Amino acid sequence: MFAKGRKKDTVKFSISPSNGAKKVFIAGDFTEWEPVRMRKQKDGSYSLTLTMSSGEYQYKFQVDDDWLLDPDNQSSAVNSFGTLNSVAKI
Numbered sequence: 001m002f003a004k005g006r007k008k009d010t011v012k013f014s015i016s017p018s019n020g021a022k023k024v025f026i027a028g029d030f031t032e033w034e035p036v037r038m039r040k041q042k043d044g045s046y047s048l049t050l051t052m053s054s055g056e057y058q059y060k061f062q063v064d065d066d067w068l069l070d071p072d073n074q075s076s077a078v079n080s081f082g083t084l085n086s087v088a089k090i
Contacts, residue, residue: 001072002088005049011090013038013059014047015070021046021063028059028085035062058085 005012013026015038024046025035038046038061058077061068069076070086079085 001070002090007049009051009053010049011052011088012047012049013070014041014045015061015063015068015072016043016045017063019063023062023064025062026059027062028057028088030057030059052090054090057088057090059088060085 001015002011002013004010015024017024024038024040026038026048027033027035030050030052036048036050038048040046058079059070061070069084073086073088075087075089076084077087
């Protein structure tokens, strides 16, 4: 899931893995596809707030060793590997 952050020009990404994940990252064209570790929250979800300009961005979550689409975002696009990326319109 992504939502407007509390501060201006920020976006909060979050995911609630169902498998008791140990490591959760987000990667997208806004990180040059380098995974950035997300922080575990008290409720077991993971989140990360980033400063981002308006635009359209592709991203995926990496939960342990699996790459996942955002389960709370139905917007997606085919990537160069023939699989899908989630799309965030900021």
